[in-house]
Amino acid sequence: MTNELRVALAGNANVGKSVIFNQxxxxxxxxxxxxxxxxxxxEGKLHYSGYEIRVVDxxxxxxxxxxxxxxxxxxxxxxxxKPDVVVNVIDASALERNLYLTLQLLELELPLVVALNQVxxxxxxxxxxxxxxxxxxxxVPVVPTVATSGTGIDDLLTRVVAKAxxxxxxxxxxxxxxxxxxxxxxxxxxxxxxxxPQLCAVYPARxxxxxxxxxxxxIIGRVxxxxxxxxxxxxxxxxxxxxxxxxxxxxxxxxxxxRYSLASKIAREVIRIETPPRISLEETLASITTHKxxxxxxxxxxxxxxFTVIFAxxxxxxxxxxxxxxxxxxxxxxxxxxILSPFLSELIVKGVVGGVIAGVTIALPYIVPFYVxxxxxxxxxxxxxxxxxMDNVMxxxxxxxxxxxxxxxxxxxxxxxxxxxxxxxxxxxRLTAAFVxxxxxxxxxxxxxxxxxxxxxxxxxxxxxxxxDLLLVFAFxxxxxxxxxxxxxGLIMEMPPYKxxxxxxxxxxxxxxxxxxxxxxxxxxxxGSFVVEAxxxxxxxxxxxxxxxxxxxxxxxxxxxxxxxxxxxxxRKELALIxxxxxLSTVSMSIQSLTSIQMVVFTLVVMxxxxxxxxxxxxxxxxxxxxTLYIALAxxxxxxxxxxxxxxxxxxxxxxxxxxxx
Amino acid sequence: xxxxxxxxxxxxxxxxPRETAQPSIADLxxxxxxxxxxxxxxxxxxxxLAEMGLTPGTELKVRRKCAFHGPVEIEVRGVxxxxxxxLARKIFVQPLKEKTDD
Numbered sequence: 001m002t003n004e005l006r007v008a009l010a011g012n013a014n015v016g017k018s019v020i021f022n023q024x025x026x027x028x029x030x031x032x033x034x035x036x037x038x039x040x041x042x043e044g045k046l047h048y049s050g051y052e053i054r055v056v057d058x059x060x061x062x063x064x065x066x067x068x069x070x071x072x073x074x075x076x077x078x079x080x081x082k083p084d085v086v087v088n089v090i091d092a093s094a095l096e097r098n099l100y101l102t103l104q105l106l107e108l109e110l111p112l113v114v115a116l117n118q119v120x121x122x123x124x125x126x127x128x129x130x131x132x133x134x135x136x137x138x139x140v141p142v143v144p145t146v147a148t149s150g151t152g153i154d155d156l157l158t159r160v161v162a163k164a165x166x167x168x169x170x171x172x173x174x175x176x177x178x179x180x181x182x183x184x185x186x187x188x189x190x191x192x193x194x195x196x197p198q199l200c201a202v203y204p205a206r207x208x209x210x211x212x213x214x215x216x217x218x219i220i221g222r223v224x225x226x227x228x229x230x231x232x233x234x235x236x237x238x239x240x241x242x243x244x245x246x247x248x249x250x251x252x253x254x255x256x257x258x259r260y261s262l263a264s265k266i267a268r269e270v271i272r273i274e275t276p277p278r279i280s281l282e283e284t285l286a287s288i289t290t291h292k293x294x295x296x297x298x299x300x301x302x303x304x305x306x307f308t309v310i311f312a313x314x315x316x317x318x319x320x321x322x323x324x325x326x327x328x329x330x331x332x333x334x335x336x337x338x339i340l341s342p343f344l345s346e347l348i349v350k351g352v353v354g355g356v357i358a359g360v361t362i363a364l365p366y367i368v369p370f371y372v373x374x375x376x377x378x379x380x381x382x383x384x385x386x387x388x389x390m391d392n393v394m395x396x397x398x399x400x401x402x403x404x405x406x407x408x409x410x411x412x413x414x415x416x417x418x419x420x421x422x423x424x425x426x427x428x429x430r431l432t433a434a435f436v437x438x439x440x441x442x443x444x445x446x447x448x449x450x451x452x453x454x455x456x457x458x459x460x461x462x463x464x465x466x467x468x469d470l471l472l473v474f475a476f477x478x479x480x481x482x483x484x485x486x487x488x489x490g491l492i493m494e495m496p497p498y499k500x501x502x503x504x505x506x507x508x509x510x511x512x513x514x515x516x517x518x519x520x521x522x523x524x525x526x527x528g529s530f531v532v533e534a535x536x537x538x539x540x541x542x543x544x545x546x547x548x549x550x551x552x553x554x555x556x557x558x559x560x561x562x563x564x565x566x567x568x569x570x571x572r573k574e575l576a577l578i579x580x581x582x583x584l585s586t587v588s589m590s591i592q593s594l595t596s597i598q599m600v601v602f603t604l605v606v607m608x609x610x611x612x613x614x615x616x617x618x619x620x621x622x623x624x625x626x627x628t629l630y631i632a633l634a635x636x637x638x639x640x641x642x643x644x645x646x647x648x649x650x651x652x653x654x655x656x657x658x659x660x661x662x
Numbered sequence: 663x664x665x666x667x668x669x670x671x672x673x674x675x676x677x678x679p680r681e682t683a684q685p686s687i688a689d690l691x692x693x694x695x696x697x698x699x700x701x702x703x704x705x706x707x708x709x710x711l712a713e714m715g716l717t718p719g720t721e722l723k724v725r726r727k728c729a730f731h732g733p734v735e736i737e738v739r740g741v742x743x744x745x746x747x748x749l750a751r752k753i754f755v756q757p758l759k760e761k762t763d764d
Binding site for chain 2: 250256
C-alpha cells in the first residue's frame with residue numbers, strides 16, 4: 001500500500017514556484033520571469049520514500065485577501081482542500097515582502113514548510129539569510145533552495161514528509177496584533193465560533209474573525225448567506241467602525257501595516273547584509289530599460305528586432321522547406337497513383353499530404369522564431385519593463401500597463417493571452433483587455449499576413465496591415481473604455497530583477513509550445529484539408545460558395561471560392577492560407593492569380609474576423625457565452641465591414657494612381 | 663515564541679494634512695527617498711497599496727520616473743514596483759533629505 005500525501009506550493013508571484021514544481025515532479029510546467037504567469041493550478045505526482053506525493057502548483061499571490069481571482073483560487077484550495085503540507089516558496093532576496101504572505105499562511109493555521117528560494121541570487125546581492133533563526137522566528141521548518149539548479153530539493157522533500165507524518169515537532173508562531181486589535185479579534189472569534197459552527201469547521205474561527213474585521217468581501221458573503229449571518233455582521237460592523245476611528249485608517253490597512261511591521265521585524269533579525277551591493281550588469285540593465293528616453297528607444301528596438309527576425313527568418317525557412325517538401329509530395333503522389341484509384345489518390349495527396357506539408361512549410365517557419373523570442377522576453381524579465389513603459393498608452397484605453405503583457409502574448413497565441421488577462425484587477429479591465437487581445441494578430445494570423453501579403457504584395461503592405469491593426473486595437477480599446485461602466489484602476493506591478501535566460505529553458509519552452517501547436521493544430525489542418533478536398537470533389541462546396549457569393553464577390557470583391565478558407569479558418573487561422581490555394585485550385589486558379597487588393601482584403605478579413613475555435617472556447621470559459629457571442633459577432637461584423645471598405649478604397653486609390661500615371 | 667507588537671503608525675503620520683501641499687510620490691525626483699504618510703482613494707486602492715507593502719511609515723526610493731506624467735518605478739521593502747502616475751499622485755510622502763548617488 002502506498003501512502004498518499006498532498007502538497008501545495010504557495011508563494012508570491014515570480015519566486016520560482018513553477019521551477020520547484022518542475023524539479024519535484026519532473027513535469028514541464030512552463031516557467032517565466034514575470035508576475036502572474038501561472039493563473040491556474042497545475043498538478044503533478046512523484047514518489048518519495050514510500051509515499052506518493054501529489055503536488056499542486058498554485059498561482060502566485062501576495063496576500064490571502066480574495067482581491068484577485070488567483071487569491072480566491074489559492075485560498076479556497078488551501079482552506080477547503082486542506083493539503084497535508086503547504087510549501088511556502090519565498091524569495092530570499094525580497095524576504096520582507098514574501099514574509100507578508102507567510103504570516104497569513106500561518107494565520108490560516110496551515111501545516112507549513114518554507115522553501116527559502118533563490119539563496120544564490122540573494123547572496124549575489126549581498127543578502128545572507130540565517131536559516132536557523134528564520135525557522136525559529138516562524139516556528140516552521142525552513143529549507144534553503146536554489147530551484148533552478150535543484151539544490152535543496154531533496155532536503156525539502158524530507159522535511160515535507162516529516163511534517164506530514166508529524167515527525168517534525170515545531171510549533172508555528174502565533175501572530176499577535178496590537179492589544180486593542182486583539183481584544184476585538186477575540187470578541188468576534190467567540191461570536192463566530194458560537195454562531196457559525198459550519199464555517200468554523202472549514203476555516204479557523206480566529207482567521208474568520210480577522211477576515212471579517214478586514215472587510216473581506218468573500219468571507220462576508222459566506223457569512224451573510226448564513227441564518228445567523230446578519231447578526232454577526234452587525235456586531236462586526238460596530239467593532240470595525242470603532243477600530244477605524246481609533247487608528248484613523250481603513251481596517252484592511254491597519255491589518256496590513258501590522259503584518260508588514262512583523263514581517264519587517266523578522267526580516268531585520270535574520271538578514272545579514274554582507275558585501276555592500278555593487279551595481280551589477282542586471283542592475284544597470286534594469287536602470288536603463290525604464291529610462292525615460294533610452295527605455296522607449298530600447299522598447300522600439302526590441303519590437304522591431306522581433307518583427308524582423310520573424311519575417312526574415314520565417315520567409316527564409318518557408319522557402320527552404322517548400323522546395324524540400326515539393327519533392328516529397330511528388331514522390332508520394334507518384335507512389336499512390338499507381339496503387340489507388342485516381343479519386344482516392346487525389347483525396348489523400350491533396351488532403352492529407354498537402355495539409356501536412358502546408359502546415360510544416362507555411363505555419364511552422366513563422367511560429368517557431370516567434371516562440372524563441374517570446375521565451376527570451378519572458379525569461380529575462382523584460383515583459384514587466386515593457387508593460388511599465390506602456391502604462392500611459394494603455395491608460396488611454398482605460399487599461400493600465402499590465403495589459404501590455406497579454407497583448408504581447410497575443411502575438412503568439414490568443415488562447416494564453418486571453419487567460420493572461422486575469423492579471424488585470426477588475427472584470428471590466430479583463431474584458432476590455434480580452435477584446436483587444438483578440439484583435440491582435442496571433443502567430444497563425446501572422447502566417448497569413450506574412451505568407452500572403454508579405455510575400456506576394458510586399459513587406460510594406462504587411463507592415464501597413466500591422467499598423468492598421470494597432471490603430472484598430474487602440475480605437476476599440478478606447479471605445480470599450482467609454483462604453484463599459486466602471487473606473488479604471490492604476491498600475492501596481494512588481495518589476496522582477498533581470499535574469500539571464502538559460503539556453504535550456506528557452507529551448508524547452510519553444511519546444512513545448514511548438515509541440516502543443518503540432519499536436520493541436522496538425523490534426524485540424526489535416527482533417528480540414530481532407531474535408532475541403534472531399535467536399536470539393538463531391539460538389540457540396542459549390543452550393544455553399546454560390547450562397548455566399550454576394551458577400552464574397554459582391555461586397556469583398558474576392559473570388560467566390562475564398563468563402564471556403566474563411567469558413568474553415570474558424571478552426572485554425574493558418575488554415576485560411578493553407579486552404580486558400582486548395583480552394584482556388586478547384587476553380588483552376590492559384591494564389592498568384594489573385595490581385596494585390598484581393599490579397600490585402602482577404603488577409604484583413606482573416607486578421608479580424610471571429611477568433612479561432614480554441615480562443616472562442618477559452619473566452620467562453622473566462623467570460624461566459626453571452627459576452628463571447630457579443631465579441632464574436634462584433635469581430636465578424638467589423639471584419640466584413642472593413643474588408644468591403646478596404647476593397648472599395650483600395651480600388652479607387654488604384655484607379656486614381658493609374659490615371660495619374662497616364 | 664510569540665511576537666507582540668506596538669502600533670507601527672505614528673499619530674503624526676496618520677493625520678497628515680491631505681488637501682494641503684503635502685508632496686506625493688509623483689512629486690519626488692529620481693533617486694529621492696521618502697516615507698509613506700497616507701494614501702487617498704477607496705478602500706480597494708488603499709488595501710492594494712498596503713498589501714504591496716506601501717503601508718504608512720514605510721520608506722521608499724524613487725528609481726525611475728517616466729516623462730509626460732508617466733508611471734513611476736519605486737523600490738520598497740527590497741522590491742521594485744511600477745506605479746501608475748494616478749496612483750503615485752495619491753500616495754502622500756514625507757521626503758527624506760538625503761539623496762543617494764546613483
